[in-house]
Amino acid sequence: MRPSDPTEGRGPVRYGPPLPEPGLPVLPELAAMVAGAAARTHPEPPGGPPALLEAARGHWERRGLAPGRAQVTAAPGGAPLLLALTAALGGDVLVPRPCPAWWTPQTRLLGREVFSVPTPAECGGVPDPYALLETVRRVRAEGGDPRLLVVAPADDPTATVPPPEVLHEAVEAAVGEGLHVVSDETWRDTLHPGPDTLLFSPAEMFPADVTVLTDLTGGNLPPSLPAACARFPPTAEGDRLAARVLDILTATGASLSAPVAAAATYVLDEGVEVTARRAAAVALHGRVAAALHHLVLAAGGLSRPPRAGRHLYVDLGPLRPRLADRGVTDAQDLEDHLTARLGMPVPGGHRFGDDLGALRCRLGTGPLLGSTPEERRASLTSPDPLELPHVARALSMVESVLGELCDLGDRAGPEGTGAAGEGWESER
Incomplete structure (x- = not known):
C-alpha cells in the first residue's frame, strides 16, 4: 500500500511552513546570553556540550521523565534530529494525519515511505489505534517495513492534546507491533490555562519504547536560534540508538553553534525570567x-x-x-x-x-x-x-x-x- 500524493495535479508539497511564529520580542536576558557567547571560537561537540545536556536532563526530570541512565543529545533544530533518528531506525514511518509539516521531508529524503493514519474524532497528534493496526498490516502485506511511529502529545497543527487514554491506546498498539515511537513534545510547555487538560508523555507509559524529542523553538527559543534535544529510552537498545544518532549528527555536521548552545542551556535551566x-x-x-x-x-x-x-x-x-x-x-x-x-x-x-x-x-x-x-x-x-x-x-x-x-x-x-x-x- 503506497501512500498517495495528496497534491497530485497541483505540484508536490516538498517542504512545509515553519512552526507558528511567536510574534513577541526576544527575552532581554536571552539576547544578552547569546551576545556573550558570540565571541567563543571553539566548536561545540556534536550532540551538544555537557552543560546543555545536563540542563536537558533537569528539564525532563522536572516533568516526570527522570533520565536516570537515559542518553540525551542535542542538534540544531528538530528537523536534523528527526532526520538522524529516522536514519538510525531504518524502515518506513507512520504519522497521524494531519501532522507537523517538518516530520515527513526527512523520511522522503532518505528514500523511505511515509504512511499517514487518520486521527481519532476528538483530537489530533496520534493515530486512531485501529486504523494504525490496519495500516501496519497492509504495509507489511505489500512488502513494506514499518518501524517508526511519530506522535505529538500537544499537537501542531490541530492545537489539541490527546486524552491520556487515547494516547495510551495508540502507543500501545504501535509498541505491540514492534514499532519504535518518537514523541514530539515541542509544544508540551504551551498548554493554555483554564481547561482541565492533562498531558502525559508516551515515555511515561512505555519508557523502553519511546524517544522524546523537543524542538525548543516551540515554547522557549525564537526561530532564529534553532535547537532541539532528544531523550532516548533508558535501555541497552536506547544506548545503541543514541550512539547511532550521534554518529549521524557528527557525519552530517549537525552541531550547535556556541551562541545557540548557550541560549538552549539558559532556557532549559528554567530560571525565573x-x-x-x-x-x-x-x-x-x-x-x-x-x-x-x-x-x-x-x-x-x-x-x-x-x-x-x-x-x-x-x-x-x-x-x-x-x-x-x-x-x-x-x-x-x-x-x-x-x-x-x-x-x-x-x-x-x-x-x-x-x-x-x-x-x-x-x-x-x-x-x-x-x-x-x-x-x-x-x-x-x-x-x-x-x-x-x-x-x-x-x-x-x-x-x-x-x-x-x-x-x-x-x-x-x-x-x-x-x-x-x-x-x-x-x-x-
Missing part, C-alpha cells in the same frame, strides 16, 4: 487563540477548541459554496486566498498531510499580536490584550474576512452553537 516569560506568552496566545476560535465558529467554520501552542486548525468545508464563488476549491486555493486577504501566512491543510480537497488551514496567533516591538510588548504585558487597539483591529480583520464567506443566516450563535459545532463534523 524564562518561566515568567513563558507563562505570560502562553496565557497571551491562549486568549487570542480562544478569540480566534470563537470567530471561526461564529462564521460557520469548524475547529476543535485550541488547548496548546499558538495556532488553530480550521475546517471551512461548511463554507464551500461561498468559497467556490471566489475560485477557492481546495486547500491550496484556501491558503492563497486567506494569506492574501489577511496579510499573514495561512498554510493549507495539505501542508500537514491532510486531504488537498478539504478546505482546512492553520491560523497562527503570533501575527495578531502587533506589527512593532512596542505593540508586541504591550500585548505581552496588558491585563486585557484583546482590548488593545492593534489586537482588536487584527481580530476584526479576521472576522471581516470570514464574514465575507457566509450568509448572515449561516452564522452560529454567540456561544458557537448552530451549524458550527466545536468538533470536526466533516468526514476525515
Whole structure:
C-alpha cells in the first residue's frame, strides 16, 4: 500500500511552513546570553556540550521523565534530529494525519515511505489505534517495513492534546507491533490555562519504547536560534540508538553553534525570567487563540477548541459554496486566498498531510499580536490584550474576512452553537 500524493495535479508539497511564529520580542536576558557567547571560537561537540545536556536532563526530570541512565543529545533544530533518528531506525514511518509539516521531508529524503493514519474524532497528534493496526498490516502485506511511529502529545497543527487514554491506546498498539515511537513534545510547555487538560508523555507509559524529542523553538527559543534535544529510552537498545544518532549528527555536521548552545542551556535551566516569560506568552496566545476560535465558529467554520501552542486548525468545508464563488476549491486555493486577504501566512491543510480537497488551514496567533516591538510588548504585558487597539483591529480583520464567506443566516450563535459545532463534523 503506497501512500498517495495528496497534491497530485497541483505540484508536490516538498517542504512545509515553519512552526507558528511567536510574534513577541526576544527575552532581554536571552539576547544578552547569546551576545556573550558570540565571541567563543571553539566548536561545540556534536550532540551538544555537557552543560546543555545536563540542563536537558533537569528539564525532563522536572516533568516526570527522570533520565536516570537515559542518553540525551542535542542538534540544531528538530528537523536534523528527526532526520538522524529516522536514519538510525531504518524502515518506513507512520504519522497521524494531519501532522507537523517538518516530520515527513526527512523520511522522503532518505528514500523511505511515509504512511499517514487518520486521527481519532476528538483530537489530533496520534493515530486512531485501529486504523494504525490496519495500516501496519497492509504495509507489511505489500512488502513494506514499518518501524517508526511519530506522535505529538500537544499537537501542531490541530492545537489539541490527546486524552491520556487515547494516547495510551495508540502507543500501545504501535509498541505491540514492534514499532519504535518518537514523541514530539515541542509544544508540551504551551498548554493554555483554564481547561482541565492533562498531558502525559508516551515515555511515561512505555519508557523502553519511546524517544522524546523537543524542538525548543516551540515554547522557549525564537526561530532564529534553532535547537532541539532528544531523550532516548533508558535501555541497552536506547544506548545503541543514541550512539547511532550521534554518529549521524557528527557525519552530517549537525552541531550547535556556541551562541545557540548557550541560549538552549539558559532556557532549559528554567530560571525565573524564562518561566515568567513563558507563562505570560502562553496565557497571551491562549486568549487570542480562544478569540480566534470563537470567530471561526461564529462564521460557520469548524475547529476543535485550541488547548496548546499558538495556532488553530480550521475546517471551512461548511463554507464551500461561498468559497467556490471566489475560485477557492481546495486547500491550496484556501491558503492563497486567506494569506492574501489577511496579510499573514495561512498554510493549507495539505501542508500537514491532510486531504488537498478539504478546505482546512492553520491560523497562527503570533501575527495578531502587533506589527512593532512596542505593540508586541504591550500585548505581552496588558491585563486585557484583546482590548488593545492593534489586537482588536487584527481580530476584526479576521472576522471581516470570514464574514465575507457566509450568509448572515449561516452564522452560529454567540456561544458557537448552530451549524458550527466545536468538533470536526466533516468526514476525515
